[in-house]
Amino acid sequence: MDVHKNLSSEAEKIARAYLEKELPQRWAHVEAVALKARKHGNLLFAKDKAQIITAAAWLHDLGYASVIKKTGYHPLDGALWLRSQGFDETVVSLVAHHSCAGLEAEVRGLGKVLDPFPKEETLLADLLLFADMTTGPSGEDFSVQERMDEIVSRYGKDHVVSSFILKAKPLILEASTRVESKLKSLSQEPSPGK
Numbered sequence: 022m023d024v025h026k027n028l029s030s031e032a033e034k035i036a037r038a039y040l041e042k043e044l045p046q047r048w049a050h051v052e053a054v055a056l057k058a059r060k061h062g063n064l065l066f067a068k069d070k071a072q073i074i075t076a077a078a079w080l081h082d083l084g085y086a087s088v089i090k091k092t093g094y095h096p097l098d099g100a101l102w103l104r105s106q107g108f109d110e111t112v113v114s115l116v117a118h119h120s121c122a123g124l125e126a127e128v129r130g131l132g133k134v135l136d137p138f139p140k141e142e143t144l145l146a147d148l149l150l151f152a153d154m155t156t157g158p159s160g161e162d163f164s165v166q167e168r169m170d171e172i173v174s175r176y177g178k179d180h181v182v183s184s185f186i187l188k189a190k191p192l193i194l195e196a197s198t199r200v201e202s203k204l205k206s207l208s209q210e211p212s213p214g215k
C-alpha cells in the first residue's frame with residue numbers, strides 16, 4: 022500500500038470498509054469528525070499535515086470494528102492494526118493517543134499500554150481531540166461541554182469512561198481552546214488584497 026499518496030482517501034476507504042455496515046452509528050460519528058478535521062486542518066496546516074490529521078480522524082475509532090478488536094481498548098487496537106499494515110506512523114500515534122487515551126488507559130487500570138506509540142504533543146493532536154469532542158455519537162455538532170455531559174450521561178456517572186472524562190476535563194478544555202484560538206486568529210487575519 023502506498024500510504025503516502027492520498028493518505029486521507031486511503032484512511033476513508035479503510036474506515037468505511039470496517040465501520041459503515043457493522044457500526045452505522047459509529048460510522049456517522051467518524052464521518053462527521055473526519056469532515057470537521059479536514060475543514061479545520063486545511064485552514065491550520067500545510068497540505069501534508071492536513072492529510073495526516075484527516076486520515077487520523079477517519080481512523081480514530083477503527084479499533085471498535087470486531088475484526089480489529091483485540092484487547093478491547095479501541096485506541097490501542099486501532100493503532101496496533103494500523104501499524105501492522107504499515108500505515109503512516111504519525112497517524113498511528115495520533116490514533117493511539119486520541120482524545121487523552123493515555124489518561125483513559127490509566128483510569129481503566131491498563132497502565133502504560135500506549136507507551137509503544139510516541140505521543141504527538143502538537144496542534145495535530147489538539148485538532149483531533151477538538152473534532153472528536155465536538156461531535157456527538159451520531160455525528161451531531163456539540164460544544165465541548167455538551168459532548169462531555171453527553172458522555173457522562175450515556176455511560177452513567179459511576180462508569181470508568183465518565184471517571185476518565187471528569188479527570189481529563191481540564192486537558193480537553195485546554196486543547197480545545199488552543200484550536201479555537203488558532204482558528205479565531207486566522208479568521209481575523211486580513212485576507213490578501215485588503
Ligand SMILES: [Fe+2]
Pocket residue numbers: 050054081082153
Ligand atoms: Fe470518536
